[in-house]
Amino acid sequence: MTGETRYADDLVLPRMAHAKLLRSSHAHARIRGIDTTRARALPGVLAVITGADLPRVRFGILPVSQDEEALCTEKVRMVGDAVAAVAAVDEETAEQACRLIDVAWEPLPALMSIEESLAHPEVRIHEYGDGPNVHKSVALQFGDVEAAFARADLVREDTFYYEGSTHLPLEQHAAVAHWGPDGKLTLWSSTQTPHYVHRLLAKILDVPAAHVRVVAAPVGGGFGGKLDPFAHEIAACHLSRLTGRPVKIALTREEVFYVHRGRHPVLMWLKTGFTRQGDITGCHIKTWLDGGAYGSYGVASTFYTGVINPVSYKMPVYKFEGARIFTNKPPCGPKRGHGTPQPRFALEVQLDRAAEQLGLDPAAMRRRIVTEPFTKTANHLTVTTTGLAECIDRVVEASGWRTKWRGWRAGEAPSEKKRGVGLACSAYMTGAGTAIYWNAMPHSGVVLRADRSGAVALLCGATDIGQGSDSILASFAAEVLGIALKDVHVHPADTTLTPVDLGSYSSRVTLMCGMATIQAAERLRGAIFEAVAKKLEVAPGALVARGGRVGVPEDWDTAVPFAQAVELGEAMHGVLAFPGSYAPPRRAGKYKGGGVGPSPCYSYTASVVDLSVDEETGEIELHDVWIAHDVGRALNPLLVEGQVEGSVYMGIGEALMEEQVFRKGLHKTPSMLDYKSPTTLETPDIHTILVETDDPEGPFGAKEAGQGPLLPIMPAIANAVYHAVGVRIDEVPITPDKILRALEARRRGKPARVGPEKLPLFAFKEPVVVESAFGQPADAVVVRPFQAERLA
Amino acid sequence: MMRLPPFTYVAARTLAEAAAALAEHGADAMLVAGGTDLYPNMKRRQFEPKVLVGLRGIRELAGVRGSAREGLTLGAGTTLAAVAAHREIVTHYPALATAAGLVSSPQLRNMGTLGGNVCVDTRCNYYNQSFEWRRAIGFCMKKDGDVCLVAPGSPRCWAVSSSDTAPALVSLGAAVRLVGGGGERTVPLAALYHDDGIEYLAKRRDEIVTDILLPPVDGWRSAYLKLRRRGSFDFPVLGVAVAARLEGAVVRDARIVLGAVASRPRLAEKAAAALVGRRLTPELIAAVAELAAGPSKPLDNTDFTHPYRKKVTRVFVARALRALGGLGDAGRAVEAIA
């Protein structure tokens, strides 16, 4: 705000050198040799490294996909793979030196799509996986879908395609590494997950983890794009070790596109049975993910394309088959909504079509089939509270749906601009229920230390990536201790200082760190109460903490100022420092793959979009977006609204213009100008409605708000386009070009649709068959690990 | 961080100084005005001039003179923001004000000049890429290579004329004054361009654009429509400028100019001729729009697909004509009409 926040690229250390990476110019090639002689000879160059200089370890964020090298040694799998790194006195020299490194390449055929990768098993991008160029193949079945379809009055089969997109944080990744003369390494980096970077750095650089410190600098936009350990971080560390200087490395925008880990392009087939009233009898989805060149979070992403859909609507039986295919493109990963926007798009558009065929109002139809609170889904996920019905009611009301949605109409007389409304819903996790590596430790930890001044330090491993988590956590501590927000000092994400937090992803920080903060604060308060009780000669249970004082409400004049209460506490207990820990309830389904999808609770969203379509140019103009979100409890409504609005924005980008596409082996649009991100002029007014359900699993009842609200936007837009001009665009982005093509098809008497025409020939493996848990009652509050003492 | 390559900077204070610097350094030197086109290109190493001759300090290039009645003279150094906000231009040469006001973003319009805009480099999405990207795909003939990546068999470069103001100015019948070693000359703006992605300017290297001359308004109306993905930042992937002189509903004279569909602003002469002497009816408009789309030959080297750009050419020409004839809703793309 004042320009004082210091992001990673703003850090300057004495004697700091600057580094650059040499990246592959081939989509797929063997490395025959790398000659760095000319680069080393350039004045100002301090060190040049290749993969041969690093320990020979492969790594990856998931234990099952250890397939990356910081600097490739044998072959490169995409344009942008790093092969060498240079440290020099300044960035320009480092860049020039990179251009002087000679690499002898042996090009291999590049596989640039799902179809190509499956068609060419003789070309292997990786040697591991579930088949040639198949990274992961999963199949799960909960109940008998064929019987469900036989029971249905209407069975729809539709195909959809969701184009890939990237996070495009405004801040380009940067890191500063300093390997001190004491042999200890510190890395400051724009990362959302300092803990995983810490663990992996130790492994990759072959140094004791005890001598590595990772500090997460404030992140200038993450959205899931700063959740993996990256080549530039590793190279900077090693170059610092070699040069004995701090080394800064800052990516260019183009490099950020190569680092990627964004939205997977997904091809989908969805078959659903409906009764005449609009109930779902069963649902079967197949997904093919274009994973790019590496595993990253891809195994989890694959599961997410299948497992979350059943959380929103009653689906008594369910089947999911998914496969992630390797291609020679930047690896996809966990962009906001991780793996769930794609199948959500398919489901919500299909529901719209079914509603039309059944002659039902799509809002009323959805309203009827929302899941019941405190029940299980077919795939064994626990729905605690759900505010979806209320969300639908609220957006229907606020948007004037009943007057704007005038029923299903067949084509009207052509006029230049047609107006339409569309509705869609979604559900999303509030933090993943399982860690990336299996362990019994907390997912989040917090330490609170009270100071004699009355200030409280909150040490927390989480990074604030713009979602405002720092101030939420501070407010939790302040609330419990009855002190002012300003008296709480948050010390975020420094692995030597703060307890472990798994990272700022899958909307887990507020919930998990929040619960840990509340626990620590309650423990601290307990110790203070004990001491104050002794002084006031009352029972600790009679005390309250509020307004910066601790005392008995009936006798408030004797209440002790908080600072003095801390002194009393310290006199009695010694230093007042208390930990809080949180791990989600252990609710994983008892089948293989049951670990992906469970979450302490789910958030729900409904959205209505009002837009016009220009029938001559196909251009879409958004007028208004109404969005109602079940956030459990809105602890800080402004922050929640901000998260919702940001999600809507990103959804608009994905729906209308963002696409990560390739041509001749290269990224077609690796720039802020050519990769289209909506400006103020394409972003309509967003009307946010917060719905509260007070979930027993969340801190003070709260759920996530930063991802779920993205999900309904794409299908709501697609449905509104149909409502406006009667064409179905079964893929995103929904571009003017596609709209014109669909309109032309209709004019020629063909189906008024643009979408995938064929599906890959691919044999999924035999499904793991599990009984459907649909409708089983689920426990309201389960005992959580580390939280035994806490009263519900 | 993307950085500029090193160069020597000559801050010219007069046209003579600038001309002398150009003469002295020959092919090593380039002019720079606002730098909003040249600097990004230099950062991508599309240009690597050893010497930059800065035009900012030259008083003679600043300002707008004259009036709509006798014609306007616009100094090449006038910023796009100033052009877009200029009363006389907004009222009497709306195609120009609209075009200037639609260039990129507000910040860029504060920096970029009209002279720079008419000389703006042609664009191609195989060319406006970093050095590393271009090396990876294989350099093209416009810089460092010898093939055209859009049309591989082609002997010429197909980079696209991407100026917003050029088609508007051509439709308005503007002329351009050039000053160089050989003296001064004034030519119609249309004659400043070649249909070649590399040699797109029909002027000598040492010639400086000093002024853009707008003819007396004399009953001409004009409109400019721009196709692009977003309402800001984006270059045109189609620009349609239409100017016409009407007497009642009868067209006396007309020019239709297409931007971003060739390496130069493209005049749709047949279409314009078909308008003259006729009443501006919906039927005529439809026929003329069809004719105008003829010379629109976009290739696959910008945003949007090229068949789509071709289709919209027809729509935009019709809309611009409808707007000039006062025939109802012209759609949101028409930003200002006289």
Next chain:
Amino acid sequence: MNPQTVEPRMKARIALSVNDQPHELLVPVHKTLLEVLREDLGLTGTKHGCELGECGTCTVLVDGEPVLSCLALPVELEGRRITTVEGLAEGGRLHPLQQAFAELGAAQCGYCTPGVLLTAQALLAAEALPPRDRIREALAGNLCRCTGYTKILDAVELAALRLSRGARAGAGR
């Protein structure tokens, strides 16, 4: 084609006025204002997202007008008044825009914020109470990936209201 050697880098002596402070600098001419602000003057409040004029993150004011520091050369800015985000707050007090941004949560990751604030400040200097669509247009050259712009527009409106009230109150005195 491949530059083989580091070219001699011509340095120029440049006098710049930044946030009303004069600076004498000796910097290579090809360094942009963005680089000089961040690397030579330590004013890292000016951020960057592309360095090619494509995002607006690096916006600063030159004589009160928003321009992109990534495409501006210091040699061309002698004698001009440059304002960066560090120059917005006055005497330790937040500028009304900064205040409104903080209150309404208009900054999430905060990376676009310096550029947005300066662009908005130029708008409000030219137009006391701009309608929402006018604010949209003025900010159309500043990308934000976090907020969906809604809170940004709200905050500019709020600051405009307060500034104009303050101005009226001031005039009334």
